[in-house]
Amino acid sequence: MAVAVIVAPDTEPVALRRWFAESCDIRNDAATLEEVAVFLRGHEVHSVAMVKEMMGCPHEEGIDYPEGEACPACPFWAGRERPIVG
Secondary structure, three states: OEEEEOOOOOOOOOEEEEOOOOOOOHHHOHHHHHHHHHHHHHOOOOOOOOOOOOOOOOOOEOOOEOOOOOOOOOHHHOOOOOOOOO
16 A cells, blocks of 8 residues: 655655555555554645555565566566556
C-alpha cells in the first residue's frame, strides 16, 4: 500500500510511505490501516482520494529493480497493463 500527501494540484508529494504484507491482503489489515491513519493525521490531512482497485506492485522501477524489467518480487504484474490515473 502506498500513501502520498499532496498539498496542491500538479505538485510532487511532500510525504510518501509504503506498507508491505507477505501473507494477507494489506487493504484489510487493521494494524496497517491504523498506521496509515496515524501517518495522515501526522500530516494534518483533511481529505483523502483513493482507488478501489489495485494499481500495481508497490515497488519502483529504477529504484527497487532495473528500468525496463519486471519486478522480481511481484511476478503477477509482469506484462500487465496498469490503470491510468489522472
